[in-house]
Amino acid sequence: MSFFAQLDLSVIGPSLPFIWTGLLFTVKLTLIAMTGGIILGTLLALARLSPIAPLAMAATWYVNLMRSIPLLMVILWFFLIIPLLTGKPMGAENSAIITFTLFEAAYYSEIMRAGIQSVPRGQVMAGQAIGMTYWQTMGHVVLPQAFRNMLPILLTQTIILFQDTSLVYAIGAKDLLKAAEIAGKNYNRPIEMYIFVAFVYFVICFALSRLVKHLQSRIAIIR
């Protein structure tokens, strides 16, 4: 019991405002990467399923490339290469936002591809038969259904994304984890802060995953 007796949880209170700013960045990063990733991912999925061979091949390559490298390496890659390409230094925060959007797009695109393929072929033909263009068929018929079918999986991927944002630690962006670590150093109480930050992650992710489960039972399309 000595360990728990030694814990000084009183340091958490005064550092909350600081940790809060870290959490805000984590949430901001998650939301931007989710929105951008789903839009880009949907386009990638459409490209992979398109009859234009070079387009399909390029999209396939991009997705497979992103999915076979550790996220940590991707983060380091972008942090190194964006300043080289643009010629000016870029902050860790902005670099993280670009990286996660492009990286998550690959994962979201796999989900959207499965979603698009889960829509019966007859629906596409019906769209074409009444004279809709490709984009109209996709926009009004296929994608809404694909999106609805895949919503629980898209959200589960977002929970994973939320956890993965902690890896911006490697380039020093100040997210939830980094903020807690800095607070831990300031008060010389790193142990308490690590436990606290794990607790925060757990509560958020657990609650979100319950929510997704609940949604899953509500949202299924009745055919």
Place this chain on the structure above:
Amino acid sequence: MNYHWNWGIFFEQVKAGEETYLDWLITGFGWTVAVALSAWVIALLCGGIIGTLRTTPHRGLAFFATCWVELFRNVPLLVQMLLWFFVVPELLPRDLSLWVKQDMPAKEFVTAVLCLGLFTSARIAEQVRAGVQSLPNGQRMAGLAIGFTLPQTYRYVILPMAFRIIIPPLTSEFMNVFKNSSVAFAIGVLELTFQARQMQEDSEQGIEAYLAVTVLYFICAFIANRGMAFIEKRSRVPGFIATAK
């Protein structure tokens, strides 16, 4: 892009030492493979047991297994890594705690393997559970009906089928173990990502360093993928699981 390429950098000596940068990368590759494979053994063992427990009729055991999965799944791997490294040694009894902190050989490696292994075990447990639940209930009943005990039914009837069914998701988990082992850099394991960063800082030839490391990760993923495909092919039950393309 204004970048000075130098592909010969790998054969140049590091700033402080006799080694070349290539030596660093080889060391990194070795640690990455060692961490990933050791963690995979732990993950398969624990994941198999925990996944099985989640499907047993025993309420208490199933609850324990559910807690295990939720705990390891809902905290980021990096945070778990830091917890195992900085917090868990404090939880141990005094003498053991001192030994772990001061004398334990390859402390970073052991911690990383344990952490990554248990993290992955939760994900494997979910696959095992899905595999067991996908089997028709008649298999379990048939096992019990011919007089097997519940553990025997699992050992001889359910698990051999379940593990074959889940080989495809296990393949991607196996590839994930290699990718996730990169997180071990945070506690100072000298694996590939660590070496990539170290080489970038030391030589300032970041692109060459990252490219080499990326290729090595590719090789790991490719071998893992082919290896699992081989196992999948060899372990197929003829005429049972639909494999026709």
